[in-house]
Amino acid sequence: MRTRFQQGLDDLRQKLLRMGGLAEQAVDRARQAYVDRDLNRCQMVLEGESLINDSEREIDEAAFDLLAMQQPMAVDLRFILAVTKINSDLERVGDQAVNIAERVMDMIELPVVDLPVDIARMGAAVSAMVRRSLESFIEGKVELAQAVLEMDNVIDRMKDDAFIQLVKTMNQRPEAVRQALDALLVARNLERVADHATNIAEDVIFWVQGSDVRHNVNAEEHAEHAPGHPGPVRASGGLD
Amino acid sequence: MRTRFQQGLDDLRQKLLRMGGLAEQAVDRARQAYVDRDLNRCQMVLEGESLINDSEREIDEAAFDLLAMQQPMAVDLRFILAVTKINSDLERVGDQAVNIAERVMDMIELPVVDLPVDIARMGAAVSAMVRRSLESFIEGKVELAQAVLEMDNVIDRMKDDAFIQLVKTMNQRPEAVRQALDALLVARNLERVADHATNIAEDVIFWVQGSDVRHNVNAEEHAEHAPGHPGPVRASGGLD
Numbered sequence: 001m002r003t004r005f006q007q008g009l010d011d012l013r014q015k016l017l018r019m020g021g022l023a024e025q026a027v028d029r030a031r032q033a034y035v036d037r038d039l040n041r042c043q044m045v046l047e048g049e050s051l052i053n054d055s056e057r058e059i060d061e062a063a064f065d066l067l068a069m070q071q072p073m074a075v076d077l078r079f080i081l082a083v084t085k086i087n088s089d090l091e092r093v094g095d096q097a098v099n100i101a102e103r104v105m106d107m108i109e110l111p112v113v114d115l116p117v118d119i120a121r122m123g124a125a126v127s128a129m130v131r132r133s134l135e136s137f138i139e140g141k142v143e144l145a146q147a148v149l150e151m152d153n154v155i156d157r158m159k160d161d162a163f164i165q166l167v168k169t170m171n172q173r174p175e176a177v178r179q180a181l182d183a184l185l186v187a188r189n190l191e192r193v194a195d196h197a198t199n200i201a202e203d204v205i206f207w208v209q210g211s212d213v214r215h216n217v218n219a220e221e222h223a224e225h226a227p228g229h230p231g232p233v234r235a236s237g238g239l240d
Numbered sequence: 241m242r243t244r245f246q247q248g249l250d251d252l253r254q255k256l257l258r259m260g261g262l263a264e265q266a267v268d269r270a271r272q273a274y275v276d277r278d279l280n281r282c283q284m285v286l287e288g289e290s291l292i293n294d295s296e297r298e299i300d301e302a303a304f305d306l307l308a309m310q311q312p313m314a315v316d317l318r319f320i321l322a323v324t325k326i327n328s329d330l331e332r333v334g335d336q337a338v339n340i341a342e343r344v345m346d347m348i349e350l351p352v353v354d355l356p357v358d359i360a361r362m363g364a365a366v367s368a369m370v371r372r373s374l375e376s377f378i379e380g381k382v383e384l385a386q387a388v389l390e391m392d393n394v395i396d397r398m399k400d401d402a403f404i405q406l407v408k409t410m411n412q413r414p415e416a417v418r419q420a421l422d423a424l425l426v427a428r429n430l431e432r433v434a435d436h437a438t439n440i441a442e443d444v445i446f447w448v449q450g451s452d453v454r455h456n457v458n459a460e461e462h463a464e465h466a467p468g469h470p471g472p473v474r475a476s477g478g479l480d
Binding site: 070 | 421
């Protein structure tokens with residue numbers, strides 16, 4: 001029984017990694033679509049959305065089935081809950097990629113103007129954040145997750161700079177207002193992707209450290225559930 | 241044991257309702273702050289954020305403890321998972337209220353200009369969506385949740401209209417660009433609040449119908465876990 005449960009956990013991890021790959025791909029495509037004004041890539045992002053949505057549901061169901069299958073140990077429980085949270089964030093990363101693709105589709109119809117914003121660079125940094133947040137999940141490493149949290153400040157600054165420059169553009173060049181607004185919204189969408197990567201990193205920390213915290217610092221608080229239990233808290237249900 | 245678990249579920253529900261109240265209040269305050277250009281209310285929203293964040297963590301911990309305490313039945317499991325998802329959405333509603341308050345603080349520093357957008361009306365509609373999504377949760381009623389999903393289309397249209405009108409304003413009135421942009425971003429934030437209300441409504445449907453689905457349509461799929469079980473699926477763990 002235990003082995004089948006462990007197998008289920010491994011499957012869940014694999015499913016989430018595939019989902020992460022899809023979300024990362026969507027962001028990369030949207031970013032590249034912006035750089036190349038590439039309608040094809042925009043459409044690939046739009047078409048990819050339903051795959052991501054299906055994947056989200058599949059992962060939620062798998063997590064549910066695991067919780068229903070066996071009373072998990074605290075560390076596994078935290079892992080499963082972290083997976084469902086990361087899952088939501090990845091789905092929303094996909095939504096942001098769709099938003100970006102829609103902005104790019106709007107831009108493609110407008111005359112090309114020079115804009116004082118380096119979306120390609122910001123997008124690359126954001127993609128790296130998503131990738132590293134997934135790595136921190138794969139490796140279960142808090143240090144990697146912490147690095148993601150620090151990158152978020154850099155992205156916030158990039159977005160603020162973009163905001164200031166693009167508002168200036170809108171004020172001074174009425175002919176470029178709509179393009180500048182599109183770029184501003186893309187910057188904002190990228191910032192939101194970074195926020196989701198940050199959430200993922202926080203969930204990894206919750207998963208990895210949370211179990212540690214429960215084993216050590218908060219042992220007393222949970223003594224009621226698992227009196228004197230030295231290792232991972234084995235939940236006390238199934239006794240009724 | 242069962243009674244203590246049920247008490248825990250009730251507490252969880254109460255906690256989530258309080259959290260919902262905080263999130264709803266934050267949106268209402270932010271909307272009112274926009275209408276009245278009221279710096280005080282903006283600050284109340286900013287200060288309220290940490291309360292919402294604390295509340296989110298508290299609910300996640302309570303959900304975790306319930307899952308660890310006892311192997312829940314499928315219907316309770318879906319409820320607990322729905323709570324954790326609704327919890328995230330409410331926290332993000334709070335974030336959006338903060339974003340709105342920040343935009344309003346920017347606007348307050350700028351000259352008043354007439355803008356072709358009825359943020360008060362859009363805000364009222366969005367607040368109603370949040371309220372109804374919480375009602376659908378309290379009552380466990382799919383019809384109420386469905387009504388929320390339908391309202392989302394109305395909000396999307398309002399946002400699109402606001403977008404079109406405000407871009408026109410930016411093009412034609414350079415002196416109003418920044419105010420128009422602030423209003424546009426507020427409209428976008430409100431749309432995102434509506435998206436979260438939609439997510440909440442979907443989670444209510446997942447919780448209420450999901451259990452039905454498991455009891456009836458998908459009974460076969462889950463027969464392995466609860467062979468021949470006619471009622472709520474009692475998970476088969478704790479046997480190893």
